[in-house]
Amino acid sequence: MNENLMHRLLMISGVALAIIAGLGTVSLLIVAALDFTWSLLFGSILLGLATVGLGSAASFFGQKVTGHPLVFTNEAEREVLNVKQRRELRRKRGEVVMERALIEVEHERDNIVHRQLESANDPEKPPHKTRWSEQDEQQQKRISPSRDY
Numbered sequence: 001m002n003e004n005l006m007h008r009l010l011m012i013s014g015v016a017l018a019i020i021a022g023l024g025t026v027s028l029l030i031v032a033a034l035d036f037t038w039s040l041l042f043g044s045i046l047l048g049l050a051t052v053g054l055g056s057a058a059s060f061f062g063q064k065v066t067g068h069p070l071v072f073t074n075e076a077e078r079e080v081l082n083v084k085q086r087r088e089l090r091r092k093r094g095e096v097v098m099e100r101a102l103i104e105v106e107h108e109r110d111n112i113v114h115r116q117l118e119s120a121n122d123p124e125k126p127p128h129k130t131r132w133s134e135q136d137e138q139q140q141k142r143i144s145p146s147r148d149y
Helices: 003-034 038-066 075-080 083-120 133-143
Strands: none
16 A cells, blocks of 8 residues: 555545534534533533544645645655655755756846946947936846845
C-alpha cells in the first residue's frame, strides 16, 4: 500500500466517522433539549468536539491526497524514494532554482547599468538641459540599483 492510497483511506474513514459523530451530536442535543440532564449535555459537547476533530483530520488527509501542486512532483520519484530522500531532493532543487534566480537578477542589474552608461554617452544627447532632462534624471535615479544590501 503506497502513501497516496493510505491517505485516501484515512480521509474517507475520517469523513465517515465525522458524519456519524455529527449525527450523534445532533441527536444528543435533541434529546438534551427534550429532557435536560447534565450528562446528556456533557456527552453532546464531547461528541461535538470529536466531530470537529475528525473533520479536521479528514481535511488534513484530504490535503495530503490532492496536495497543493508542488513545482517538482513526479510519480516515479514517489515510488522509488522515501519521504526523507524526496524532501532532500526538493531542497536541493530549490537551491538550484534560487541560484539561477540570483544569477538572473545580477544579469538584469548589469543590463540596467549598461543602459545607463549608454544613455550617458549618447552622442545625440543635447549638451544643454532640456525640459525632458529632469524626467530622465529622475527615471535613472528610480531604476539605478541600490547597493544597500
